[in-house]
Amino acid sequence: xxxxxxxxPEPIVVQSLSKTFKVPEERTHTLxxxxxxxxxxxxxxxxxxxxxxxxxxxxxEFFGIAGRNGSGxxxxxxxxxxxxxxxxxxxxxxxxxxxxxxxGVGFNPDLAARDNVVLNGIMMGLSPREARARYxxxxxxxxxxxxxxxxxxxxSSGMHVRLAFSVAIQVDAxxxxxxxxxxxxxxxxxQKCFDVFNKMRDSGRTIVFVTHDMGSLNRFCHRALxxxxxxxxHLGEPHEVADRYxxxxxxxDPEAAAKxxxxxxxxxxxxxxxxxxxxxxxxxxSTTLAQGxxxxxxxxxxxxxxxxxxxxxxxxxxxxHVAIVVATSSTEHERSGRFKAGESAxxxxxxxxxxxxxxxxxxxxxxxRGSGLDLxxxxxxxxxxxVTGPDATGGLVDLPVEVGIERSAAxxxxxxxx
Amino acid sequence: MSTxxxxxxxxxxxxxxxxxxxxxxxxxxxWARFWHLTYNIARNEFKLKFFGSALGYVWQVMRPLLLFGxxxxxxxxxxxxxxxxxxxxxxxxxxxxxxIVLFGFFGEATGGAVRSVVDRENLVRKIQFPRLxxxxxxxxxxxxxxxxxxxxxxxxxxxxxxxxMLSWLELPLILTLLILxxxxxxxxxxxxxxxxxxxxxxxxxxxxxxxYASPVIIPAESVREKLEHGExxxxxxxxxxxxxxxxxxxxxxxxxxxxxxxxAGQLYGGWxxxxxxxxxxxxxxxxxxxxxxRSAPSVAENL
Numbered sequence: 001x002x003x004x005x006x007x008x009p010e011p012i013v014v015q016s017l018s019k020t021f022k023v024p025e026e027r028t029h030t031l032x033x034x035x036x037x038x039x040x041x042x043x044x045x046x047x048x049x050x051x052x053x054x055x056x057x058x059x060x061e062f063f064g065i066a067g068r069n070g071s072g073x074x075x076x077x078x079x080x081x082x083x084x085x086x087x088x089x090x091x092x093x094x095x096x097x098x099x100x101x102x103x104g105v106g107f108n109p110d111l112a113a114r115d116n117v118v119l120n121g122i123m124m125g126l127s128p129r130e131a132r133a134r135y136x137x138x139x140x141x142x143x144x145x146x147x148x149x150x151x152x153x154x155x156s157s158g159m160h161v162r163l164a165f166s167v168a169i170q171v172d173a174x175x176x177x178x179x180x181x182x183x184x185x186x187x188x189x190x191q192k193c194f195d196v197f198n199k200m201r202d203s204g205r206t207i208v209f210v211t212h213d214m215g216s217l218n219r220f221c222h223r224a225l226x227x228x229x230x231x232x233x234h235l236g237e238p239h240e241v242a243d244r245y246x247x248x249x250x251x252x253d254p255e256a257a258a259k260x261x262x263x264x265x266x267x268x269x270x271x272x273x274x275x276x277x278x279x280x281x282x283x284x285x286s287t288t289l290a291q292g293x294x295x296x297x298x299x300x301x302x303x304x305x306x307x308x309x310x311x312x313x314x315x316x317x318x319x320x321h322v323a324i325v326v327a328t329s330s331t332e333h334e335r336s337g338r339f340k341a342g343e344s345a346x347x348x349x350x351x352x353x354x355x356x357x358x359x360x361x362x363x364x365x366x367x368x369r370g371s372g373l374d375l376x377x378x379x380x381x382x383x384x385x386x387v388t389g390p391d392a393t394g395g396l397v398d399l400p401v402e403v404g405i406e407r408s409a410a411x412x413x414x415x416x417x418x
Numbered sequence: 419m420s421t422x423x424x425x426x427x428x429x430x431x432x433x434x435x436x437x438x439x440x441x442x443x444x445x446x447x448x449w450a451r452f453w454h455l456t457y458n459i460a461r462n463e464f465k466l467k468f469f470g471s472a473l474g475y476v477w478q479v480m481r482p483l484l485l486f487g488x489x490x491x492x493x494x495x496x497x498x499x500x501x502x503x504x505x506x507x508x509x510x511x512x513x514x515x516x517x518i519v520l521f522g523f524f525g526e527a528t529g530g531a532v533r534s535v536v537d538r539e540n541l542v543r544k545i546q547f548p549r550l551x552x553x554x555x556x557x558x559x560x561x562x563x564x565x566x567x568x569x570x571x572x573x574x575x576x577x578x579x580x581x582x583m584l585s586w587l588e589l590p591l592i593l594t595l596l597i598l599x600x601x602x603x604x605x606x607x608x609x610x611x612x613x614x615x616x617x618x619x620x621x622x623x624x625x626x627x628x629x630y631a632s633p634v635i636i637p638a639e640s641v642r643e644k645l646e647h648g649e650x651x652x653x654x655x656x657x658x659x660x661x662x663x664x665x666x667x668x669x670x671x672x673x674x675x676x677x678x679x680x681x682a683g684q685l686y687g688g689w690x691x692x693x694x695x696x697x698x699x700x701x702x703x704x705x706x707x708x709x710x711x712r713s714a715p716s717v718a719e720n721l
Contacts, residue, residue, distance in 0.1 A: 091438055
């Protein structure tokens with residue numbers, strides 16, 4: 001539950017909000033069907049889009065709502081915006097609310113910029129006079145002065161977005177609700193959006209922002225809420241939410257995993273890899289691992305016949321099936337010894353986690369001594385793990401890099417090269 | 419949210435938050451925005467039609483004129499309807515054009531409203547605004563067209579030797595009744611179409627029936643002549659009179675075109691009998707509003 005406000009009401013308070021949609025099983029779409037079967041009860045299933053959501057947003061806060069597709073985040077935003085009615089619970093909004101949740105809604109492609117700007121302004125709550133007065137500012141900000149007579153259908157998508165955004169920022173609302181605004185536009189436009197939002201936030205406006213992009217969540221939000229299947233999973237710091245999000249997103253179904261393992265099997269079957277997992281630095285099994293920790297990947301092997309000097313291999317593949325880490329036990333333990341039928345052995349690979357924040361699929365092999373190609377077993381797809389880190393550099397791995405800057409007066413490039 | 423549930427809830431844990439928000443509604447507290455939205459949506463649509471094509475205005479006026487031309491040639495020139503010496507047939511041409519234009523408004527406001535909410539799905543699902551704006555802007559658009567067409571009727575009337583009369587002042591009242599009746603149906607249709615998609619063809623047929631069941635082509639006096647005798651005919655005549663468009667068009671002709679024709683009161687057999695069509699207009703509007711208002715909170719979910 002949110003903290004009661006210290007001074008003045010919080011701009012947004014949501015208390016035990018639930019929202020249920022009725023999904024008819026057979027939709028009677030016509031009066032005819034209704035008239036022919038007046039007695040037929042229209043059966044429908046209830047779909048709980050939101051369950052018992054409670055939170056508050058503070059003034060001047062950039063609040064993120066994250067979740068997968070279908071998690072209910074857009075439904076929540078529409079409830080906040082007053083587009084969907086509330087079934088249970090209550091929502092308080094204190095402050096003038098911007099009524100749009102998407103850029104350029106209501107633009108008419110057959111009209112020129114002016115009519116669209118004025119109509120959009122009125123939709124956002126401006127009076128026609130105010131909307132007309134701001135037209136010049138809008139068109140200048142969008143840098144569309146030379147195209148103002150053009151019908152919107154002749155605009156490029158970039159021009160369209162620029163115009164929509166320029167109108168949107170003219171709104172005088174104290175609370176802004178924004179749905180995936182960054183899904184549109186190129187990187188520079190997205191940056192422009194966020195610059196404006198940051199400025200708005202600094203002037204005391206409250207911004208609620210729905211996304212499934214954890215990068216922007218981390219960069220811009222003060223706090224965030226994570227939804228999964230309509231329920232609140234986490235409310236707190238954006239990086240915590242991002243971690244949980246990745247965990248949920250890449251969490252896997254154990255049965256499906258077992259099936260994949262069977263399909264991926266190979267080798268002569270003289271030994272079986274029974275289980276494989278990843279441990280964090282506390283020795284706990286985990287599927288979410290923070291960067292910088294010590295990671296251990298382990299595999300439990302059962303020998304079915306007597307085997308001499310087996311070698312285990314580990315390949316950690318990223319989502320593009322590129323092996324980022326490859327290790328084999330034969331490097332250090334070529335003569336691993338003789339294992340009798342029925343014996344078990346635990347192979348482990350330990351390393352400093354410098355992997356970039358992404359999902360990884362480890363692949364284990366167990367081979368006879370030699371080239372490593374004479375396989376006894378192959379263990380793939382059983383599990384995956386996600387690496388999280390607050391500062392993704394975008395590199396495949398984030399090695400500890402030492403950066404130095406030496407100031408040297410008037411040294412030319414040639415001199416440095418010498 | 420009803421006031422009962424608010425009262426039944428335990429005390430709100432937050433001080434000074436005021437009332438919780440309610441979902442989307444048909445109406446609003448911000449009437450200025452309501453009007454500006456309605457007006458500007460209608461205005462933009464009008465502009466599109468008017469300036470959208472090279473012959474914008476001409477097309478707008480041509481439609482009723484063409485229909486008028488066909489009907490006039492057929493009924494006056496070929497079958498000689500306007501030449502019987504019946505007072506109902508005086509100034510038949512002006513009456514015909516006027517009724518076509520009035521019915522045109524009715525058809526546009528209702529027929530245009532059917533798909534209106536569904537077609538503006540994008541707005542309904544993305545913006546919070548009073549839902550009633552949508553059917554009302556359609557009616558307003560039809561009203562703009564009516565105003566233009568009435569200018570044509572005026573010119574035609576003056577050419578046809580209709581002299582300006584004091585009773586022309588009744589026009590706002592007549593139009594108000596027509597607007598109330600049309601918007602009532604428009605609201606009902608717009609709300610129903612969200613659930614029942616076959617409303618559109620049904621309404622097209624029904625609208626066509628109403629066209630012939632109104633004194634557009636055949637003057638009400640001629641209808642009465644045929645239906646005056648016989649019990650079954652009498653019932654038919656009564657049903658005919660239930661159509662508020664009969665009263666509206668009849669009074670329009672009497673007050674605007676020619677005093678020699680029967681007024682609505684005379685046609686109905688006394689002014690008191692006009693309460694029947696007036697009641698139907700009021701009922702239509704009330705039911706239309708009630709249905710729309712009830713569907714407004716959930717319309718975004720049902721689209």
